[in-house]
Amino acid sequence: MNTLASLYDARVAEGRLIRDDAQEATLSALERIRAELAAAPELPKKRGLFRRAPEVPKVRGLYLWGGVGRGKSMLMDLFVDSLNVPVRRVHFHAFMQEMQADLHRLRGEGVEDPVNPMAKAVSDSVRVLAFDEMQITDIADAMLVGRLFEQLFEAGTVVVTTSNRKPDDLYKDGLNRQLFLPFIALIKDRLEVRELASERDHRQNRLRGARSYFTPVDAAARAEIDALWADLTHGEEEQLVLTVKGRKIALPRYRNGMARVSFYDMCGQMLGPGDYLAIADALRLLVLENVPRLGRSNFNEAKRFATLIDTLYEARVKLIVSARDTPESLYIEGPGAFEFERTASRLNEMQAEDWAEDWTDDGGSDDGGETS
Known part of the structure; x- marks a missing residue:
């Protein structure tokens, strides 16, 4: 050996x-x-x-x-x-x-x-x-x-x-x-x-300067997110299964406090505040892809999305999003449009450079200096 x-x-x-x-x-x-x-x-x-x-x-x-x-x-x-x-x-x-x-x-x-x-x-x-x-x-x-x-x-x-x-x-x-x-x-x-008192943060700067909100959802956005995810995980991922009140929530693409999911993984299922709290508690970074435009036709999904963003915001979880439109234009008509303004504001705030700094200081992946 x-x-x-x-x-x-x-x-x-x-x-x-x-x-x-x-x-x-x-x-x-x-x-x-x-x-x-x-x-x-x-x-x-x-x-x-x-x-x-x-x-x-x-x-x-x-x-x-x-x-x-x-x-x-x-x-x-x-x-x-x-x-x-x-x-x-x-x-x-x-x-x-x-x-x-x-x-x-x-x-x-x-x-x-x-x-x-x-x-x-x-x-x-x-x-x-x-x-x-x-x-x-x-x-x-x-x-x-x-x-x-x-x-x-x-x-x-x-x-x-x-x-x-x-x-x-x-x-x-x-x-x-x-x-x-x-x-x-x-x-x-x-x-x-x-x-482990290394003076070097091997993961520092991986997200500095990188985009965290991608619109429109197209091949270029997908390729950029793929490259960022590969850089953070080095191509190694696993499934994380969380149990909340006897129910299983699977995050199929997970690595060292980071997960990559689709909008419908998080908001198309019957998930509630307790589920999102468990997810936020387990993660330091979430890549959320393919957020659609929201309105009357997908009102329940929109409510879950707002709850998810609130939970991630309060937990200081770093968020990378691909969406069909800008935060302000995701939900422009239908019941709840006024309330969604807070969600849009938080989505904008979570794109700020200092949000990435918070993630660097308080949590996140621990790649240990592996080269990309």
Whole structure:
């Protein structure tokens, strides 16, 4: 098995990465985990009724935090690719939504303590959980993570996670935060905490100067968005599935906090404010394509579009749009035309250069210096 350092060197030699001292220093923490997992015996699947449970080999995980564009997700890619044990790479928000859905289901089935079977199902299926963008913004998640992760750690599940925040800033100013503090202590105890403190933002300037609103919707606009999306994702994308009150919302084209969807994906379905809140919470950039002219004939879709834009605006999600007309001319007749003026104003504001700066500072993709 190649070491992570050798994999990193190979990508630099191929021109896929720009060498970064801070990234190279972080490789040792990930290499320790890879090597310990490779040397550890396989976890027992079953044991006899009267047999004592064998000691679970403990491998300390990693909490890797730092600013956006420093290469956290790229290093996670290297790490996951190097493993020869069952691993699941998942956005932390999506994972917690799955856990909340399981909790609701098991309680409905009368299970007295649902956390036990939930943790067992996860630990039985994977040896490593690789999380993108650990953050806690929901009181329900804050109350669940402590017991869930304590049981995962006891079962030998190794957690490696990235975050834009240091552990002490998780769920900062959240409701009943004092009840969440034991989870922060657990993170510090069970995971090595490492800051990726590169001086270089490898993703900086990718959106600076680029258009964020395209009209009309034609081949030229499509080609420009294709090129921008390829530059941001390097041609790698996956599906992100969010669970909201038991319903699944699929974002088929997703990568590191960014998604690319059509107008009808977002507004042609029966989605509501709660769904858009979940989407905004999971994303830092949304590419929304093929917005039609709006009016009486598609009034319901127009209402959803206005709700979506309001939600993205409040969450400071970077937005790239292709539309049939300018914001002011998208909805010029029919019920709701007056109210749509606020939506048009927000669409214009979200095109401003400082909106992209906000995205650079507070969130967004973490491409880690891969060359375009």
